[in-house]
Amino acid sequence: MLQIESRTFAKERGLFACVQCGKCTGGCPMAMKTKLNPRAIIYRVLIAGNGFNLEGRDELWDCTTCSTCYSRCPKQVNPMEAIVAMRSAIVEKGKIHPNVKTALESTFRNGNPLKLPREDRGLWAKDLQVKAFAETGAEYLFYVGCTPSYDPHGQKVARALVSLLQSAGVDFGILGNDENCCSSEVRRLGEVGLFEAMVEENAEMFKELNVQKMFTVSPHCFNVFKNDYHTIEAGATFGAQVQHYTQMLADLLKDGRLKFNGSFAKKVTYHDPCYLGKHNGIFDEPREVLTGIPGVELIEMDRSREKSLCCEGGGGRMWVEGTNPGTRLAQLRVKEALETGAEVLATACPFCLLTLDEAVKHLNAEEKIRVLDVAEIAAQAL
Numbered sequence: 230m231l232q233i234e235s236r237t238f239a240k241e242r243g244l245f246a247c248v249q250c251g252k253c254t255g256g257c258p259m260a261m262k263t264k265l266n267p268r269a270i271i272y273r274v275l276i277a278g279n280g281f282n283l284e285g286r287d288e289l290w291d292c293t294t295c296s297t298c299y300s301r302c303p304k305q306v307n308p309m310e311a312i313v314a315m316r317s318a319i320v321e322k323g324k325i326h327p328n329v330k331t332a333l334e335s336t337f338r339n340g341n342p343l344k345l346p347r348e349d350r351g352l353w354a355k356d357l358q359v360k361a362f363a364e365t366g367a368e369y370l371f372y373v374g375c376t377p378s379y380d381p382h383g384q385k386v387a388r389a390l391v392s393l394l395q396s397a398g399v400d401f402g403i404l405g406n407d408e409n410c411c412s413s414e415v416r417r418l419g420e421v422g423l424f425e426a427m428v429e430e431n432a433e434m435f436k437e438l439n440v441q442k443m444f445t446v447s448p449h450c451f452n453v454f455k456n457d458y459h460t461i462e463a464g465a466t467f468g469a470q471v472q473h474y475t476q477m478l479a480d481l482l483k484d485g486r487l488k489f490n491g492s493f494a495k496k497v498t499y500h501d502p503c504y505l506g507k508h509n510g511i512f513d514e515p516r517e518v519l520t521g522i523p524g525v526e527l528i529e530m531d532r533s534r535e536k537s538l539c540c541e542g543g544g545g546r547m548w549v550e551g552t553n554p555g556t557r558l559a560q561l562r563v564k565e566a567l568e569t570g571a572e573v574l575a576t577a578c579p580f581c582l583l584t585l586d587e588a589v590k591h592l593n594a595e596e597k598i599r600v601l602d603v604a605e606i607a608a609q610a611l
């Protein structure tokens with residue numbers, strides 16, 4: 230029987246504080262289109278007696294881990310973490326969704342969930358003058374991440390970031406083919422054993438290389454290094470200062486080290502990635518970079534900052550087709566961006582970039598709006 234001991238589960242996660250107000254479900258973007266109902270999940274755990282049955286709870290895989298439920302809860306209950314913990318209990322019993330299984334196996338074998346070879350990881354930088362961190366050391370480790378290392382649009386973002394940081398005189402290096410997945414999505418998919426093993430491997434490598442400061446392209450990598458690594462024993466020694474690249478660029482602009490000689494004269498609207506905004510409160514820095522670029526006219530969507538609509542790319546949902554594949558949230562988001570009259574939909578997350586790109590194609594809106602990362606826009610104005 231696939232069940233959790235509900236009283237202990239509820240106690241350990243503070244679920245008894247829940248007053249069943251329903252604000253979590255009211256804000257949950259996936260509740261609009263699937264059976265996912267965070268309030269009801271908590272209610273059922275609380276009334277379950279000793280055992281809560283997880284059999285057939287397919288809606289648990291619909292959660293994007295966007296954190297809207299947690300940010301709206303007046304009692305600081307975190308339904309998202311309860312859902313991730315339920316996924317862990319399912320995965321522990323070997324009941325893994327087939328797509329998830331492939332992504333997890335590839336992460337274990339290839340160091341990325343994309344089924345792509347380790348030896349191709351550093352190819353994106355082969356013509357660039359970027360230091361090999363392991364050989365020369367540098368002030369910063371540029372942790373690139375899986376999507377920017379392998380995906381063609383992600384690679385453009387990584388290259389744009391290199392040109393921006395080089396023009397600002399930042400001393401940084403990369404790990405190339407030795408870089409390994411950060412394991413953020415492994416954790417959200419509930420594979421605790423693999424997560425711990427990968428944290429141990431990465432933390433050990435960072436320690437050996439004496440990494441003191443690092444920055445990431447992806448808010449998911451940033452979040453897991455900043456908030457999750459030190460919470461488990463294997464990563465307890467990991468103490469590097471971690472920044473998202475938008476924080477670096479905002480600081481470089483303020484210090485006058487990053488200068489734009491060109492311009493980007495377009496109307497731009499900005500989509501807040503969940504793992505940058507709601508998870509980590511980084512709302513201002515990407516906007517400071519955009520508004521610092523000559524020519525950019527920044528227009529806000531109604532749902533921005535804390536109210537931003539999730540693109541549906543987090544929580545492992547890049548690989549899981551949920552219980553209602555219908556209209557992806559990214560398509561709704563692109564429609565919201567189009568309503569502002571923006572010519573460019575900017576974001577600062579590789580997953581958002583891919584889901585929004587896909588949505589623009591699905592809506593045949595390529596002539597009306599382009600999806601670009603903040604780094605790409607900034608690099609065009611150098």
Ligand code: SF4
Nearest residue numbers: 247248250251253302
């Ligand atoms: S918002 Fe918080 S208190 Fe209200 S139902 Fe959800 S978890 Fe319970």
Ligand code: SF4
Nearest residue numbers: 257292293295296298
């Ligand atoms: S994290 Fe987001 S998708 Fe998951 S239950 Fe909370 S609001 Fe819904």
